[in-house]
Ligand SMILES: O=P(O)(O)OC[C@H]1O[C@H](OP(=O)(O)OP(=O)(O)O)[C@H](O)[C@@H]1O
């Protein structure tokens with residue numbers, strides 16, 4: 566285990582098992598609909614990569630990035646697009662892939678933007694949901710794990726851009742925050 570980690574919340578095996586379950590479910594839900602699966606960068610990149618391998622139907626992928634967590638704009642509920650989609654989404658079935666929903670601000674902004682582009686449907690799959698952090702109403706259509714009120718890292722999620730490469734989900738030792 567990494568020296569900065571106090572506790573492992575979800576092991577690599579638990580994560581893989583959940584991703585497999587979600588992939589099976591989404592394969593059924595989206596069969597014959599050629600979904601456009603959108604990864605919200607950066608945090609969701611590991612989940613996205615594992616998930617699409619478990620969705621056994623034809624699909625296409627794209628990536629979006631919005632301004633980062635903790636930025637002063639974000640706390641006021643205003644986020645901006647840093648990287649937009651490569652293709653129009655009119656008439657498409659959109660599946661947004663998120664690593665975590667916390668305040669809900671990122672997704673509510675993103676959905677608001679995408680809703681104006683006349684997609685056929687827009688749904689959200691998130692690996693983690695932290696309901697205690699909500700500042701706006703937001704619910705995913707498909708959720709992996711519901712979290713306690715803890716800041717997590719690993720499996721794509723960072724603290725100060727670190728720990729994204731850990732294969733499990735962990736909680737940091739308190740002293741790491743004060744360094
Ligand atoms: O519900 P919210 O409070 O908006 O939080 C969730 C978002 O925050 C994190 O991204 P972040 O902005 O840290 O950027 P990153 O994905 O590049 O780490 C995470 O990956 C989600 O996208």
Ligand code: HPA
Nearest residue numbers: 634667715716717722723
């Ligand atoms: O718990 C978290 N960990 C990492 N990034 C996050 N962004 C929102 N919540 C979290």
